[in-house]
Amino acid sequence: MTAGQPLPYGDPAHLAAHQFLVEEAALLDAADFAGWLGLLCEDIRYVMPVRVTTARGAGFDALADMGHFDEDMYALRKRVQRLATDHAWTEDPPSRTRHFVTNVRTFRQDEDELRVESALLLFRSRGDTREPSLISAGRTDLLRATPDGLRLARREITVDESVLRTQNLAVFL
Secondary structure, eight states, X not given: OOOSOOOOTTSHHHHHHHHHHHHHHHHHHTTOHHHHHTTEEEEEEEEEEEEOOOOTTSSOSEEEEEEEEEEOHHHHHHHHXXXXXXXXXXXXXXXXXXXXXXXXXXXXXXXXXXXXXXXXXXXXXXXXXSOOEEEEEEEEEEEEEETTEEEEEEEEEEESOSSOOSSOOOSOO
16 A cells, blocks of 8 residues: 655654644544544545455455445534434443554655554543453545645544454544
């Protein structure tokens, strides 16, 4: 998936992209979903294909026509609005999350866009009796420069497991 050389780690564009991801993680961990939506482009696409286990050389490891989610800004807003209602029973009690974002590599797409690859480890705890869960994934983001700073235009999440061991995907990765 990687094409071209990543920007040096001291490059201002890389530092800005890395800071964006750290600040985004802080908003999600604080459950500031309205603030998080403010970091997204109106034309965002937020996808997580279903991962499958295949034989070496099969040429694919995800189902092209199936995803855990494939959302645009409308769908993401509806998810956030639902979390604020009594109907969000999958998040009652709410999850406590910690997004660990690492291995950040930044690639210049064009004048206004950066492709950013990162590794994510999500720790999630709910209530007092359930076991916490971990989700490990790679993310490929498209960050776009706007007058208000960088904004997320696309996120593709590739989980490291074919079978997810979390109770649901009511959290944002």
